[in-house]
Amino acid sequence: LMFDGFICEKNSRALELLKECSDYCFDKIGYRVEFINKPMSEPKYKLQNIRPIKTDSDAAEKFLELFGHDRAVVCKGTLYLFDDTTGLWSDDKLIVHRFLAKHAEQFNIVGRESGYGNMTTLQTKVRKYLKALVRVDDNWLERTSDSSLGYLLYNNGIYDIVNGKFIKGFDPHIVFHKRIHFDYEP
Incomplete structure (x- = not known):
């Protein structure tokens, strides 16, 4: 501008x-x-409605707004996030760091050149705040454990065993914690 x-x-x-x-x-x-x-x-x-980031809490709220509330859950004290680069639900802290780095321009702090997108110490603080902001479901692991039955997760998508079809991309509603580490090739 x-x-x-x-x-x-x-x-x-x-x-x-x-x-x-x-x-x-x-x-x-x-x-x-x-x-x-x-x-x-x-x-x-149309000007973008950009809410300025002043605190770690603001950054965590912005993270959830962009990342998606349905892609994060706390189960038995552990924060799980859906990683759209792998298709896995994981407690890996790097998911937060990568997302903030990818969207760094939206996570600058008011009055500063840098922000949450490029400072590891700030990224760690966002992760701590997320645990307090996302939905808590202590039955989530048990409730979603069968959601991946009949499916195989590959690097490039999901294979539906029942229908014999490969679906490119990932679906956060099918909960995977492990995958086959190569691309599916018919």
Whole structure:
């Protein structure tokens, strides 16, 4: 986003200041820069509604907003997340780190160049807050243990044994904790 102006009140003093600014620029750089007061128009594009991140809690809430509440659960004190790069549900802390790094531009801290996307210490703090924000289901492991019956998870998707079909990609509703470590090739 580029901004080619500044905001000032529309009154006689403001108009005098704009002329003084033009004169100052001419004195300093030798070029006439004209500052004018023109009406504001509505942008032709929709601005993103970006909530600023000020705290670790803000970052954790933003993480869940982007990652998806249905892809995270705490079961018996352990945080499980769905990893869309592997198709696995896991308690691996790197899932949080990779996601924050991938979406780093959305996790900058107000007033700073860097943020949660590129600072490991901050990423670890987000993970701790997630445990307090996601749904708790102490029966989740037991309840979902049969969801993968009849399916095999490969690097590149899921093989449906019953129907004899391969499905490219992954499904968080089919809970896998292990996979076959090569691509499925018919």
